[in-house]
Structure formats: C-alpha cells, structure tokens
Amino acid sequence: MKTLAELSRALEAGETSSVALVREALDRILDPEGQGDRVFTMIDPERSVATAERMDALRAAGQAPSPLAGVPVSIKALFDLQGKVTTAGSKVLADAPAAREDAPAVARLREAGMVVMGHTNMTEFAYSGLGLNPHYGTPGSGPDRRHAPGGSSSGAAVSVAEGMAAMGLGTDTGGSCRIPAAWNGLVGFKPTARRVPTAGAFPLSQTLDSIGPIARTVEDCALADAVLAGEALDGAADVPALSGLRFAVLENYVTGDMTPHVSAAYQAGLKALEAAGASLTSLSLPDLDRLPGLNARGGIVAAEALAIHRELLDRRREGYDPRVSIRILKGESLEPGEYEALLATRAEIIATADAATAPFDAVLMPTTPMEAPLIAELDRDEAYYGSANLLALRNPTVGNFLDRCAISVPLPAAGLPVGLMLMGPTMGDRRLLAVARAVEATLAG
Missing domain, CATH: 3.90.1300.10 (Amidase signature (AS) domain)
Known part of the structure; x- marks a missing residue:
C-alpha cells in the first residue's frame, strides 16, 4: 500500500477510491497465506466498507472532511471503539462491556474521514517492547516473519508493513511506537505526551503514556499527528536544510x-x-x-500499572500473560514514598x-x-x-x-x-x- 500522502493525492485525482483501498486492505487481512489473524484481533468489514462508500460519495460531492478522507487505518486494541470490547491484548477483558464511544484520538481520525479497519494485536496491556502475545498469537515482523515485530504496538506496525492499513495508531510508554517501527522498516512517532488526549485508551502509566502513529514516512506521521493533536494538516514547519x-x-x-x-x-x-x-x-x-537504579523495582511504570491492575490481578491473575503480570507486580516492591521521590527526581533530571x-x-x-x-x-x-x-x-x-x-x-x-x-x-x-x-x-x- 502507498503512503498516506500518496493515497490522499490519488483519491483527490480520482485515480482510486476509498472502497478500492479498503477492499485491498481486507484482502490482505483475510489472505489465508498471510498473518492477518495475528495482526488484527478484531475487524469490522461491513462498517469499514460502508464508511469507505460514504467517503467516496462525500469526495465526489466536494465535501470530503479532510484530504485524508477514505484512507484505511488500524487501531491498537487498547483504544475504545464504539460498540466493541477493548481487550488491550488480554483475555481477561474479553468479556468486558463494549465501549460506549470512541476514544478521542480515534474520534479525531474518524472526523477526518479515515476508515478504521479494526483492532490490532499488541503485547498484553502494553507492557513489553518485544511484541509477543500468547493469547492472540504473535505476528512476525513484516520484513522477516521469523523475527519479533516489536512492541507493544506490534500489530499496528505489521499492519502497515504488510499493506493492511496506511497508518497504525499506537501508544508509546517506553518505545511502543518506535521499537516496532524500527524493526519493521517504518517510521514511528512518539509525541510529547500531553499533546494527544489519552482518554479512552487503556492506560499503562498515566505519567508516561503517549499516543502516536506508525507509518511509512515522516510526512505520513506528521499528517496523522496533526489530526491526532487537533491541528491543521498544513501546520507542519517547513523542512529545513x-x-x-x-x-x-x-x-x-x-x-x-x-x-x-x-x-x-x-x-x-x-x-x-x-x-x-x-x-x-x-x-x-x-x-x-x-535510570537502571531508579527502575530497579519497576519505577514509575510499575507503580502506576499496579494501581490500575491490582483489583483485576486479585480476581484473574491466572488469565494474565505471566511475563506481563510479573512486571506489574514489581510495583509491590516499591518502598513507601519511593514513587513520589521518583517523580521528583524525574523533574530534576528533565530540567538538567x-x-x-x-x-x-x-x-x-x-x-x-x-x-x-x-x-x-x-x-x-x-x-x-x-x-x-x-x-x-x-x-x-x-x-x-x-x-x-x-x-x-x-x-x-x-x-x-x-x-x-x-x-x-x-x-x-x-x-x-x-x-x-x-x-x-x-x-x-
């Protein structure tokens, strides 16, 4: 699949249609010789095609909501999609109620007319940089499927690398957009955390979570980032010499x-x-x-993850990936006052x-x-x-x-x-x- 920018120009020139792009993406997702069943944990073909048909009609009438209208994108499985269960890559949430509304980041993509192909696979609860998932299977990296895809936004990256989407929406708490981008030959962008709203995304660390895109080029990431941050699509600075x-x-x-x-x-x-x-x-x-010393007992991430997961771990620990639960439970080893001291130390190191x-x-x-x-x-x-x-x-x-x-x-x-x-x-x-x-x-x- 071409880049976001190329697809936008092709749609505007009438060289392709959103329906054609979405059907091409679905063909690759559903290819029995491919790994779409490990890249995606949920797809909604009828809604995807219907959205594409609507974007084609709006573009024909000169009413496309943005230049990116009609382009297929994928969404990491920790984002709320209205009417779908947010599993965050875990089986312990598979029976949770469906989301009542889209996460704000997803809503912004839809408002721009981008076509959501479904939820992509990820490391359970976003707590690893390698991308393995024992519950939904592990997609191999696009360049060589024997190798790890990178995590935690594993499916997001592979969906782009293998032409199942033009952009993958991911999160990045410690590299979860950049690692899979690097290992799949793509571009991954981690914005300043506060620029994109994290509501409606199952959290790992409220201090460190960031929401960003994985795409084929920097230009594509800049386009997606503008939508996610609520900025003008032409708002990027001129490319310097x-x-x-x-x-x-x-x-x-x-x-x-x-x-x-x-x-x-x-x-x-x-x-x-x-x-x-x-x-x-x-x-x-x-x-x-x-940093290794500051993180020896799990650091900020483990402290905040434990607060999020404590009750669920008490009820359903056996359903977790043990490689994930052991990292969350490291938060129990933090000494009284250590979390607050870590935040203060972080502020000092940032200033320096x-x-x-x-x-x-x-x-x-x-x-x-x-x-x-x-x-x-x-x-x-x-x-x-x-x-x-x-x-x-x-x-x-x-x-x-x-x-x-x-x-x-x-x-x-x-x-x-x-x-x-x-x-x-x-x-x-x-x-x-x-x-x-x-x-x-x-x-x-």
Whole structure:
C-alpha cells in the first residue's frame, strides 16, 4: 500500500477510491497465506466498507472532511471503539462491556474521514517492547516473519508493513511506537505526551503514556499527528536544510551492547548526515546512567500499572500473560514514598537535560541497540526474553522519561531493519517532524 500522502493525492485525482483501498486492505487481512489473524484481533468489514462508500460519495460531492478522507487505518486494541470490547491484548477483558464511544484520538481520525479497519494485536496491556502475545498469537515482523515485530504496538506496525492499513495508531510508554517501527522498516512517532488526549485508551502509566502513529514516512506521521493533536494538516514547519542543523550525538547510556549490524548502520548514518552538512556534537547526559537504579523495582511504570491492575490481578491473575503480570507486580516492591521521590527526581533530571540539549535541533541515538530477535528463541528462553526486552526498551524510554517528543526513522541497512531515533524538546513536535523529514531525505538519498 502507498503512503498516506500518496493515497490522499490519488483519491483527490480520482485515480482510486476509498472502497478500492479498503477492499485491498481486507484482502490482505483475510489472505489465508498471510498473518492477518495475528495482526488484527478484531475487524469490522461491513462498517469499514460502508464508511469507505460514504467517503467516496462525500469526495465526489466536494465535501470530503479532510484530504485524508477514505484512507484505511488500524487501531491498537487498547483504544475504545464504539460498540466493541477493548481487550488491550488480554483475555481477561474479553468479556468486558463494549465501549460506549470512541476514544478521542480515534474520534479525531474518524472526523477526518479515515476508515478504521479494526483492532490490532499488541503485547498484553502494553507492557513489553518485544511484541509477543500468547493469547492472540504473535505476528512476525513484516520484513522477516521469523523475527519479533516489536512492541507493544506490534500489530499496528505489521499492519502497515504488510499493506493492511496506511497508518497504525499506537501508544508509546517506553518505545511502543518506535521499537516496532524500527524493526519493521517504518517510521514511528512518539509525541510529547500531553499533546494527544489519552482518554479512552487503556492506560499503562498515566505519567508516561503517549499516543502516536506508525507509518511509512515522516510526512505520513506528521499528517496523522496533526489530526491526532487537533491541528491543521498544513501546520507542519517547513523542512529545513540539513546543512543548517545541529545534532547532539548521545554517547552514554544508549550506545552499549550495540550489535555489529546496528552499529554499522548507525555509524554510516551519522557519517551521511555529517557529509550532507549537518553539525554533529558528542553529548553525555550523566543522569541517564541513574535510570537502571531508579527502575530497579519497576519505577514509575510499575507503580502506576499496579494501581490500575491490582483489583483485576486479585480476581484473574491466572488469565494474565505471566511475563506481563510479573512486571506489574514489581510495583509491590516499591518502598513507601519511593514513587513520589521518583517523580521528583524525574523533574530534576528533565530540567538538567533541557539545559544541556537546548542548543541542538535534536538528539540522535540508535532506536534500539539490536535488531529484531527471533521469536522462537524468545519463546524458548525466559532469561533471554527478559534481557532482550530490557535492551529493546532501554533507548526509547529516555524520551518518555524526559517528557520529550521522539521519532524513529529507518537507517539504510542490508538485512534486518535498523532505526535512527531523533529526540526533540518538550512540545517541539512539529519542528522535530520537519527536522526528521530532512534527515529521512538524506538517508534515503
């Protein structure tokens, strides 16, 4: 499937129709040789086609609600869809009442005329960066289905990679948009958390949860982000010349344990940016080295997740994925007052990092230090699963902890995909998206 921007232009030019796009997406979802049954946990073909027919009629009458009207998108299974059960990738919620209304983020997509294809699979309750789900099956990454899709927005990314949707709506608490984007050769955007309303999305951490898109290009993410944030579709900043940009290359915390494959792609990417005229400066943020200690007992996420899940765990713990429940229950080990102290420490670290990064257009780092691991190896070895999960989450969590916007763009790499992460300042989202477009163009050239 083409990009959001390309599909929008094709629809406007009459070169295709929304019905054709939706039927193409459904064909791929329902292909018995494909993995649509693991990518989606729920589809609603009749409503999808009916919405497409309505968008085609509105466009023909010159009344399309936005340039993106009629484009098929997927929705992570933790978002409320009116009339559907919000499972959040878990079986313990499968018998919950259906949602009375769409989540605000979903409502904004529908108001723009985008066609919702259904709920996509995810790590149960969004609590892992690898994307495995024992309840609904695990979709393999688009480039190589033997490998993990990345999480927690696994189905969102694979739906885009395999042409089942033009954009996947995901959430990102510690990398859940950026990790699957990186491992599927896509772009994943984590906005500043406060920009997009999180109501109607089953929470993991009210402090760190962010809602963002996964798509084929930075331009597509910018278009989707504008809709999600309630901004004008033409509101993105002009794409700057790369030769005028200043990047900080983060040297501590995020560069250890890089695989040779990721290291080679990352170093080549940095050299390409420098050769194109960008200014690259090494930067260390010593406070980041404190994060493992701060998170030793689960940190902010486990504390907030435990508060959300305590009652449900008491009643139905046996129905949880044990790899998820054990992480939630780490919140029980926090000492009295530790959660409040963590929030205060976070605020101090944010202030220090803001001052150190103020001179730069973005901070650069590998999205993850390793490529996507094999699903079979993760299933076979619990210790390996645990270490791989921590390593996958390590770099992306920096953006969430610092309350930043961040984006993963593909790096040129032979073999499995590799992502380059750009981290921008708090509420500097539109500028970061413009800067990322300049980087994307350079790397693709």
